[in-house]
Amino acid sequence: MAAEDLGSRLRELAPQVLGALLRRYDAFDTCEDAVQEALLAAVRQWPTDGTPDDPRAWLVTVASRRVVDHIRSEQSRRRREEVAAIQDGPDAERTPPPGEPAFGDRDDTLALLFMCCHPALTESSRIALTLRAVGGLRTAEVARAFLVPEATMGPRISRAKQRIRAEGSRFGMPSGEEYSERLGAVLHVLYLIFNEGYTASSGPDLRRDDLTSEAIRLTRAVHRSLPDDGEVAGLLALMLMTDARRATRTDPDGGLVPLAEQDRARWDIAAIEEGVGLVTDAMMRSPIGPYQLQAAIAALHVQASRAADTDWQQIRILYRILGRIAPNPMVTLNHAVAVAMTDGPCEALELLTHLDTDTRMARHHRLHAVRAHLLELAGDNPAAHDAYLRAAQLTTSLPEQRYLLDKADRLSRAGAAVDRTKP
Incomplete structure (x- = not known):
């Protein structure tokens, strides 16, 4: 091998x-x-x-x-x-009760995921413990994912395991209401791991392919254990269709390439077809959930042969539904972009005013980046320039920062050229 x-x-x-x-x-x-x-x-x-x-x-x-x-x-x-x-010794096997697999014969990956996503842990601890225990990453690799020293990450993971032990948690699948709550936490952690890999929150690279691949692998494991769960299928579909664009998201120098400018001929068709099949089947037989809706939106993007062929009307409707069942600022931002494509940038900018007082978005660069894009579409280049600069100041991702600064610089040069033509 x-x-x-x-x-x-x-x-x-x-x-x-x-x-x-x-x-x-x-x-x-x-x-x-x-x-x-x-x-x-x-x-x-x-x-x-x-x-x-x-x-x-x-x-x-x-x-x-x-x-x-x-x-x-x-x-x-x-x-x-x-x-x-275990007084019979290390090599002795107890006889399992009827219906229970023999020791080592069962795949307990899902139960391990549930344990790592214990409700007593913080979100960052859940992610770290999942990457370490379920993803098989070494502590040093988990530390790199969080951009912290290994000496910091090691104790953090140890504290997470100690907290689980202190809570008296026993290994195994939870039941009833706890099962539903814990499954939601498992899917959310996998979603966050994927997103961090898809667009790294900081550092010199736009992507962390190791994290996206690991998130997809683990989500596949959950899907194998829960093949009839529509939201699990929706999350896997969303990851596959999003990751299908991986090779086209950066230029040869590592710079960010926006969706509308990507070479669609280089997208991973097999991943797209698998994702579309998963979400189509899930939405036909399962209650609609947030991951299925996001996957349906992703499908509309990747199935368009050209950016101009994108069905923005349908995307706008899906975001409106998503905003009703799972409201959050990022959904509002994406909804605003869809509204701009269907009803114009002024309508979209109106949607963003509701986020100005949201403390979760106070220092998030994406609010300013989307506002800059909408202002540029509306023809207000000076305001768009300032918004691009503000977004660049807030992001800690170097590729995103370079992209935003380049957008601001282009508007500045365009404005200067207009001024030179004035009498």
Whole structure:
């Protein structure tokens, strides 16, 4: 197995192995350390000894032995009680109750995602723990995703696991109302991971392809576990159709290329077709939700052969519905852009006035960037110039900053040229 294929396979198996261990031993730190040791053993042994017939079972066995070794070395009462619970030894298997899979035979990725998205954790802690435990990223990689030192991220992840333990959470799928609430948190975390990869909030690169790929991989795992959930399908469809434009979003120098100027012939047609199929099927058989609506909007964008062929009327209607069932400032901004394309920029600018007092948008560059675009469409170039500059000051993404400054500079030069023609 090639090194790249081996790494991809181990990353896919890591959360399944961790879930199997947590289901049996329920000790997050210990189990995660054991999984990492098992993965390292696989990296050393598989290239020379060959890949086992059942790679997951091999990893579960090796990791389980590491857990038991750790438990037996602990002197605390809690550890001794855990040893007593497995007194038949590290290689013995208890007989599962009727209907329960044998140890290691079940894919617990979804249950692990639910644990990482515990309601007691902050949003940033949920994301970090999900990337570390379910995504298989090393602490250093998670730290890079957050643009913080590894020395900062390590304790943050440890605190998240300690908080889960302090809450008395047991590994497994929640039920009832808690299940619905936790699933929403899982989807939101995956959505945020994807968005951070699609447009990095800061740094020199517009994209973080590792994060978008990981978000899609994890969302696929959720979809496999919940194939009939319309919102899971909608989120996966949204990611696929958005990521289909990845190669065309930057120029050779890494500069931002807006949607209307992208080379549509280079979009990933297979991803688009899969996404369109997912959202079409979901909307026909499931209650309509926010992710399905966003995916339907994405489908209208990617199915247009030219920017001029985009069905802005339908997009405007979908954003209006989305604003009713899941109102937030970003929906309002996107709705305003659609209104500008159907009813003109003045109508759209009116929509933005409702966001001026929204504390969530006070220092968000996108409000000023959208306003600048609408003002430019309305012909108010001086105001648009100032808004572009304000947006550039607020963003911490260097490609976005360069794009916004370039827009402001073009308006400034155009204004100067007009002044020179005046008598």
